[in-house]
Amino acid sequence: MNPGVKQVVTAVVWAVVALFFSAVVIFCATIIASDVPADGTQRVVIPAQQLEPIVGDASMARGRLKFSRFESQGGQHHAIAVWRGSVRAADYPVVVVDFATSNNNLAVNLTWKRADSPGEIFSTEFSRGSLGPPAILMSEERDWRGTITEIGLYAIGPVPGPLNLGSFRLEPGGWSSTLRALVSEWTAYRGWTQRSINYLRYFPGEEGISPLPYIGLWPVLALLLMLVAGRWLRAVPPGPGAYVLVLVIPWLVIDLFWQHELRSQLQVTRDKFAGKTLEEKHQADDDAWIYNEVRRLRQDVLPPPPARIIIVSSQRGHNYERLKAQYYLLPHNVYNFGKGPRRSALRQGDYLLVMRGTWDPTFSVERQRLEWARRGITVIAREIDTSPLGKLYRLIDPTLEPLHDE
Amino acid sequence: MSDPFSLQGFLVALLLPWFAGTVWVKYLLARTGRINWYIVIGQGFFVGYFATTLLVRAWDAAGQPLNFSYLGTALLTITLVGLALLRTASFPPAMAPEERAVMSPLVKLGVVVLLGMLGWRYLLLFEELLLRPLYAWDAWMNWAPKSIVWFHVGEITDFVSPKRWMSLGSLADYTLGNGQAWDYPISVPVIILWNMLGAGTWDHPALFLPWMLMPVCLGMAIYGHLRLAGVSVALSVLACYVLLSIPYVNVHSVLAGYADLWLASAFGLGVCAIYEFARTRHWAYALLALFLAGFCAQLKVPGIFMGLILLVCVVRTAVNLPARIEMIVAAVLFIAFVLLLMVGISFEAPHLGTVVLSWEEMRVGRVGNFVPKYHHVESEFFETYFLMANWHLLAYYFFALVLYGLGSGVWWRWPSSEALAAVTALVFVVSVFFFTGYFTQAKNFVALNRALLYPVPALIFCFFLHFPWRALPARTRGSLGI
Known part of the structure; x- marks a missing residue:
């Protein structure tokens, strides 16, 4: 050689x-x-036949519980199947659920109830894309303790189904089940979040090994x-x-x-954006509702840019809605900072977008005044639009009233 | 809400700065005799884009409206001048690569595997970027908004602070939703603006393709510099793979629109230029390093300090004092600095504003006030380096190999300028989080990794340049491809 x-x-x-x-x-x-299982603790397998669909309709097909209908409520579609019994949480630190869905927009959660808190439902979301059936290291969940009286699977999403369930497996402690849960977590799909540009973790969420x-x-x-x-x-x-x-x-x-x-x-x-025009991508994006509302304001309500627009929001700091609204309003001249500008900074003809959930200022219809109770500012304004984004006002004259500057 | 996308104009906008930079880098560096195409193309990308931002800003400062046809013609003219100079100039022949034993087939296979992994990686990222509308937070909060306003008004208007916006009241004065972003250096918004002008629209994922080309060109340049320094093909490819496979580098490329990867790249390539300047003593590489230092300063406020580090190291290389004298000078400067801190000093610095330095307070006008105090962020550093998915095994290997390098005595020597620059940058970044109010940005991990990114390309370059494998017999290294 x-x-x-x-x-x-x-x-x-x-x-x-x-x-x-x-x-x-x-x-x-x-x-x-690793932890050694308590003497005599065996794996508990809960087959699909023992699961009861309590939200949505499901039936058995080839040993699996298959959901044929989701319940629609609040713009979301829901399906729940549960098992009722009694197990000690400490004996089963790993739960494996055999479920299948091709719907990437469906959030699938494990839910449970405890004997010491019967009215309360606890849940944790399953990770997707793992190698092997999804497994959760329940010993990491604070609320997995005491006696568990109900375990369920809760699926929720903007679009229903498909979803079928095989079995629930409650695994006793030990290296094998722990390793399976960890591998499931480490290979699970995390996806981009607004934190991804700052840091990345090996597991979905903020807690894990x-x-x-x-x-x-x-x-x-x-x-x-x-x-x-x-x-x-x-x-x-x-x-x-x-x-x-x-x-x-x-x-x-x-x-x-x-x-x-x-x-x-x-x-x-790809599922979300491939094959779409830019406009369709915006419609498919997470901020579509903000994009649509701002586009409507720009097309139907606001004059051609630039106009002075002041965004007022009770949310301090870097709030997604107010900042994304500002981005889509460009190149209008937008002031979007803190509690809003001083009274002396307001100009006749300015637009004020008071974001939803903001209760100061309020608009007095009788007096046609926009009133900041905390700051003691009152200005004459007209309400010209209302939408899920908030209310839009136009300042008629910010100077006529006796005013209390900050 | 946006205008139609012009593919033709966009391709010109995307490629012309790169081509221009390549021509002028070749013209600049060919006279040194130490050059290869990887350096020319890689460095050319960054030089070209920075030069383009300067052209756009100069054009605007001259009162001309921002018209892509005119700007493109100007840039093309500059490129053609460079080409003409290249044709007429005579340069020494480029240095031939160091001869070594032929790589074994297995090592070649390893190289192919690494390049294949990178190719696969960047194809995925490329498609991801092109499919998704602008996503990353600061991109649509801080950087792209300026570009959108300038695109629509046809000039580079000043942005003002929220406080000043309140007193000015004019439609021409814009501010941003982030209290400090109005004052950030504007190279990145101008880069985005340039692509908007070329494409004819303000809203399209392709406008951020320079963020995908950036790591590719960074990798090419680092490869070229390592090869020029005599590092083998296999190790140079490994260096590129290590750098370009880091998840945090990938994220800043695909979730485009931030300035951090630009700063890390410009600083890293400035360090590479400093190494060549030290090696050749040729002003061309010093000029390149200074140009990149200027680019750093025009990217982000921390880049002003990164640029200063490059500047100091260029001066150090130029002065080239013997080690003992330099030690004395460094000691004297350090003592003088400590004495000044005890007395307290205040002065005006360009781009930084009023600078106040004393034991009780440090103030840098543009950056903020700091009360020097130790903050316990060790656990955050540990978590980000040793538990999170940001850096793969970089920190594990870095610390282990530093210990080896020091333990084996290979690194017990007076530092070279490029190593000093890279280490100083790391110390600077770490110190900011341990000793200033920015520790809160480490506690919540918002800015920690972004800042730690800045010295990474430079450190990886220095690592592969100075690692003890260079001490092995050439034949052994050759057969192993190292």
């Missing part, structure tokens, strides 16, 4: 073997450190094993290439996890 090729093959073998044994050591250590320390320990242990073993096998030393590979392979592994997340995200993005 060519000496160069021999060196490379040696490096690859050393790296793969070292990483393998390192993984075995970490795996064994994890098993030893990160795999990074295990993956970080993996090459470190492998390097140590190689260093030690290299002293014994002096005839076939690892060589620098082996050390490089030991660092590169774990990086590649964790990069594949990230690639999986990006692929899942792209699929969701």
Whole structure:
């Protein structure tokens, strides 16, 4: 064999073997450190036949509970199936639910009730896109304690179904079920949120166990094993290439996890936006209702830009609705900061958009005045539009009233 | 609500700055004899885009309306002048790459795998960006709004603070929903504006394609600089893979519209230029480093400090004091700085405003007031580096290899300028969160990772440049492709 090729093959073998044994050591250590199930605790399997649909209509088909109709309420579609019984939460730190849906807009939640709080329903959302059936590490859920008297699956979304359920599995503690739940969490689809530009986590939401320390320990242990073993096998030393590979392979592994997340995200993005014009994309986007309301105001109510528009909102700081409204109102000249400007900054002809949920200022129809009770400001205005976004006023004359400046 | 998208105009807007930058970088650096096409094309992208923003701003300052045909013609003219100069100039032959043993097939396979992973990654991100309307918060809150206003009014109007907006009352004075954003440097809004002008619309995902091209060009330039420095093909590709596979780098590319990746790239490539300046002592690379320092300062307020770091390191390289004398000078400057802090100083700094430095208070006019005090954000740093999904294993490897480098004695030497620049940037960013009121931005993770991004390309470049594998026999390295 060519000496160069021999060196490379040696490096690859050393790296793969070292990483393998390192993984075995970490795996064994994890098993030893993991919770041991209470004596006698067995897995509980709740088949579909024992699930009762309490919202929506469902029937059994080939051993699965299949929902044929969702209930519509409040613009959302709902379906719930429950099992009623009695189990100790502490005995079952992992819950696995076999369900299937092709509807990416359906949020699927695990719900439960406790004996010590019968009127209260607790829930946690299932992650999507995991490798294997979705499993939740319930020991991480604060409210999973005491005696559980009801477990259910609650699906909700803007578009109904399809949805079918196989079984619920309550798993006792131990490395196997814990590992399954963790892998389910780590491979679950997280998706872009407005926090993604700031930081990324290995699990949906803000709470969870990160795999990074295990993956970080993996090459470190492998390097140590190689260093030690290299002293014994002096005839076939690892060589620098082996050390490089030991660092590169774990990086590649964790990069594949990230690639999986990006692929899942792209699929969701394609479902939402592919094949659409820009206008249709805006209609499909999460802020469509803001976009539509602002577009209507611009087309039907406001003069051609620029006009001075003041956005007033009780929400302080970086509020999504007020800021997105400002963005879509551009190039109108928008003041959208704090509680609104001083009275002395108001001009005749200014528009005031008082966002929904904002109770100061209020408009007096009888007096045709916009009144800021807390600031003692009153201005003459006309209400010219009302919409889910808020109410739009036009200032007739901000100077006529005796005024109390801030 | 938006105008039709002109594909032709957009492609010109997207590619002409890149082409212009490539021509002028080639013209600038070819005279050094140390150049390759990866550097020319990679650096050319950033030089070209910054130069384009300067052209647009100069055009506006001259009172001319923002018309893409005229601006494009001006840029094209500049490019053609560069091409003409290239044709007529005579330069020394470019340095041949260092000869080494042929890579084994397995190492070549490894290189192909890494490049394949990157290709797959960026194809996904490319499609994601083109499908989704503008998404990231600060992009539509801070950066794109200026571009939209300028696009519609046909000039680069000043934005004012909310307080000043209240007193001015004019339709021409705009403000933003974020209290400080009105005063941010404007290179990124001008880049977005340039693409809007070319495309003829203010609203289209493609306007943010420069954010996808950015990491590609950054990777090319870093690869080119490493190869020029004698690092093997395999390790140079590995460096690019490490940098461009980082999830946080990917996020800032695909959720486009922020200035942070621009700043990280400009700073990183400035550090690469400083290395070549130190190596060649040629003014061309110093000029490139200074140009990129100026770009940093025009991207974000922290970029002013990043640009200063590059400037100081260029001066240090130019002066090139012996290590002992430099140690003495550094010690004297440090003592003088401490004494000044005890006394307290105040002065006006360009772009920064009034600067006050004392033990009790530090004030940088444009940035804010700071009372130097230690804040416990260790757990946030630990979480972001060792638990979150932002950086893959970068922090694990960085700390382990720093310990190795120091333990093996390879790094116990007076720092080179590029290493000093990269490490100083990291220390600066970390210090801001540990010692100023910005610690709150670490506590809620809003700005922590964005700031930590700034020195990353530079650190990865320095890492692969100075790692101890260079000490191995050439034959061993060659056969292993390192």
